[in-house]
Amino acid sequence: AQSVTQLGSHVSVSEGALVLLRCNYSSSVPPYLFWYVQYPNQGLQLLLKYTSAATLVKGINGFEAEFKKSETSFHLTKPSAHMSDAAEYFCAVSDSRLGGSGNTGKLIFGQGTTLQVKP
């Protein structure tokens, strides 16, 4: 069964500082991995996804994540935080291509990390 652990429920950085949000996964099969962002009072928006192509994945708003199989990690980074990055971030794992054969339809989410950006 798949699972996701996000290390740190709250992360606080200064504007312009590096953002690092940690995600470790557990999967018995090659995973599909995702980062979503949720701004206050809104639904979730996809930041980026890993689907077994390049291990370094670039997403929207300057975010990127690196898939490290040996460490079962998919940490999210951004070189320079902006005030508008303050939000809740969710890492998620799927065991299959949604819509493909064997698809369970489940996207398993981590508990989320709230990013605070200080001026």
Place this chain on the structure above:
Amino acid sequence: EAGVTQSPTHLIKTRGQQVTLRCSPISGHTSVYWYQQALGLGLQFLLWYDEGEERNRGNFPPRFSGRQFPNYSSELNVNALELEDSALYLCATAPDDSTGELFFGEGSRLTVL
């Protein structure tokens, strides 16, 4: 292009009542997923509908149910509401050939008193 729309956005119910939440997918999306986001519990998978059929459900009691209509819109029904059902209910949709990206609505916030 219109995104995923959910209604109502907010509602208040009392214990024992029933509620119906609605979701309209993005045009061309055939799969609908429901998630519960309760305070402190993260996002929990509820139900998955595809082509009008329930394909999978999460670890929720039978009083959580739903359906998908021929136009791919969906309803989530919750009977015999309990206090712990208070949460944000998120609908997400995906096209048939999705590589995993789900498109989320803004949710329906349910408060049970």
